[in-house]
Amino acid sequence: ETGVTQTPRHLVMGMTNKKSLKCEQHLGHNAMYWYKQSAKKPLELMFVYNFKEQTENNSVPSRFSPECPNSSHLFLHLHTLQPEDSALYLCASSQDRGYVYNEQFFGPGTRLTVL
């Protein structure tokens, strides 16, 4: 138990569906991250929020839309995805992007399959 939870753990969706992934952290952190993990590839950073403000968008297609209503919650809204978007989506949190001791703690991930 890392203090970061993600729901759902598994999601199967068609290319025309709209769904959302949810992440919640109970660590009192101020920074939250979305990563995509595909087989045989390093973790790909998608979005970063620090104190609820989006500070990074790593050229992610607009079919992925993040939302951070407060420092404890992070969403990833999905619409008209492609089969190549199938992957494990990981949420992480850390104290503060500007803080020296800034280890990231990960949730268990959502395994997404796009049909």
Next chain:
Amino acid sequence: GQQLNQSPQSMFIQEGEDVSMNCTSSSIFNTWLWYKQEPGEGPVLLIALYKAGELTSNGRLTAQFGITRKDSFLNISASIPSDVGIYFCAGQSREFYFGTGTSLTVIP
């Protein structure tokens, strides 16, 4: 983005053997982190290193922050079956960069 070269890609070892893996980069990092990921789960932080030359242990795990700040290694002593998983290094300068992982299989 920056590349972290992690090696080896995979290891098959007998229970009780020691394990060593490392990460190298062409860039300097301020922090090195080592994570373990088991099937169906997210990465779990094992060890964090903050100073060049720092050597830190966590049970049977030992990691070092290279003097040049461009590399780090992780050792696991006396491996056991539950050590199975994928081990990732991560380096932080302004951002985090992750290695491609070392897949460890321990044969009882």
